[in-house]
Amino acid sequence: MFSVHVSHMKPPSTMKITEYRDIAAMILDLLVITDLTAISRTCQIMRELGQEVIRRRFRHILEPFAGNHLPSFLSALRHGNGLITGSSVRAMMGYNNSSASRDLNILVPYTGFDNLHETIEHTLGFTSISRVAHPAIAASIGIFRKYKSKHRIITLSASHKDQNILHIILNAPTTADMLFMTTGGLCYFYPNFYHAGIAIESHSGNLVPNDKKLGCAGEITDEFEMEKDMSFLNRTCNDLCPTFWHHVEEKRWRLCVDWNVEDSVTKVFHDINVEWRLNRECTNSECPRCFTEMSQNCECAGASNRDDVKWIPRQIRYRKPPFLQLIKGIFYGAQCHRPFLVPIPVKDGIDKPPTLDDLDINYWDLCHYSWL
Ligand SMILES: [Zn+2]
Incomplete structure (x- = not known):
C-alpha cells in the first residue's frame, strides 16, 4: 500500500464547477474526433x-491563416461549397497538430474559384505565387493557385468544369490523403486503414518520386506505413482490389463525422455520381487479378475469331463512368485469320485528340492494332 500526496490540487469539495469543466475540456481535447463525438453523445454536459x-x-487550426477574418473566410468557404483537405483535416481529427499551421489546402468546385480567390487575396492578404500544381495531381485539377503570406502557404484547387470536387480528393496520392472537411464536419476514406496507420499508394502516388514530398503525402510517412499495393494483406484482395471501381454512395469506404449539421459533411455526397479506383493494375501476387496472372490469361486464351473478342467492346461501351473518347482501331490477334474493327478507349482525363500513349489498350492487351 502507498499513498500519494498532491499538494498543488485543491480538495474536490473546494473546486468550482468551471474548474472541473476546464479540466474535462483539456482531457477531451486529447481525443481523436471519433471518440470526441462519441463521448459528446453521452449526456448534456459532455455534449456542450x-x-x-x-x-x-x-x-x-484556421486562425493562423484567417486571423480576425475567420468568419468572412468561413462564410466564403460555405458559400462556394468549398472543402479543406490535407494536414489541417488531420489536425482536426486529433492527429498531427504540429504540421497544421503551415499549409492550408482548399478545394472548390470550378464555379467557386473566383470567389475564394478574392477572399484569399483581398480579405486574408495572401499573395499568389504559383499557378502550377504538382504533376502527380495536376490531371485532376482544373484551376490551381498557391499563395503565401509570411511563412504560411494556402493552396486553392478547383475541380474541372465537368467534374466533381471529390474527383480531386479521390485522386490523392495515398488513401491517407483522401480526406476533407467542411465547416460542419469531416470525412475520410478507407477508415480501417487510416486507424491502422496504413496508407495505400494510388495511381497518382506512383508519380511522386520516392525522395520527394507531395503535400500531406510526404508529411504523413512517419506516422503511416506506406504500402505500394495490397500485398501486405498476404491474401487475395477481394473487394479491396485496387482495380475495383467504387461509388461514393457506398458508405463502407468512408467515415463521416459531423459537429454542425448546418454545414454537414454528408451534403457533399448528395445527388452525385462519382466513382473511383485506386489503381489500374493490381500487383498483389495472391490476387487473381494480379497483372501477371491477367497477362498469362490473355496469352493462354489468345484470340482467333469474332467470338473471342466480341464481349470486350460491350465491356468498353457500358463501362461506368463512360469513356469520354473511343476511337476505332484494327484488331489483329496473334491467332486471328483476319483483322477486326474494334473500339479503343482513351484514358480518363484526356480531352484532346489522343496520342498512342493515351489509349487504354489493356482491354486489347497482347493484341496488335493500328490507326484507322
Ligand atoms: Zn487485387
Missing part, C-alpha cells in the same frame, strides 16, 4: 463540452 472543444480546435 465536446462542442466547445471542437469549436476551439477548429479555430486553432
